[in-house]
Amino acid sequence: MQISKCAPVLHRLSPALGLTLGLLLSGCAPHQQAAAPETAQQKLTEQTVFAVNWMQQSGEISALSYQAFNTAETAFTQARAEAGLKKAVVVDLDETMIDNTAYAGWQIKHGQPFTDATWSKWTQAREARALPGAVEFSHYVIEHGGRIFYVSNRDQADFAATVDNLKALGFADVSPQTVLLKPIGGSSNKTARFGLVERQGYDIVVYVGDNLNDFSGEPYHKLNTERRDFVNRHQDEFGRKYIVLPNPSYGDWEGGLSKDYWPASDEQKVKIREGKVDAWDGK
16 A cells, blocks of 8 residues: 555554554545456447447438438339239338437447347337438338338337337338237248238338348348348349348347357357458558
8 A cells, every 4th residue: 555645644653543544545545446357248238339339420321321211212113013912112110210229329338238128128218210211211102102011020019119109200101000010929030021011912112121131031040151142142132122221230140140149158259259350461
């Protein structure tokens, strides 16, 4: 313990009394204990900071959002439904039509992982915001003779809150018929719900999402090599039928880093992420 600042006062006192007074005087307290080392879970959360900074602060994300919905309008207008079918558009919700980055910000500020309970609490708060151009696009589809279906993997328990949030933001045609959340006890693979739309006499001419799973069940829970292969095989449909919005914060691509990613411990996830960085050797 360093008490040299107090030596002129304390050297005349008994050792015991001098020690006690030394601890009480400013500048004489012992050094604080070192902070606890960062946990792997905290490191995983903090690795999303720059992505969330970009999603909340950049002009580029707004530009890409407007670009996506402008492209979606053109794609919808130019599309022709199969004979006897009505034109429909399928859109994802989270990080496609609405912005939930405030929840990601809460995770960062408090060092918390994603959990179903905290996500539901966020959803129930009804505070998600519309992405630029999203509300206008929903109205464009309706005004030009189409139907829009909001196909999301939010839980059924959050249906009322989701509908309230969408209506408050001004989205068009929000109803139990058009908001299709993950079935109770069902799969997050959206293929069955796409089929439900089609069985109602619709031809889905445009899909809008931030995840390849929002377009097809084919890349669902696949490794990123297979997901990239899906994109390459369907390259002509992007910008024409499949419209992608950016989301570097989360998605099925994260699990695509390794077949063992989701069952892995936090420490193992950190290693998997670091191991997937392609780096120049500096030579």
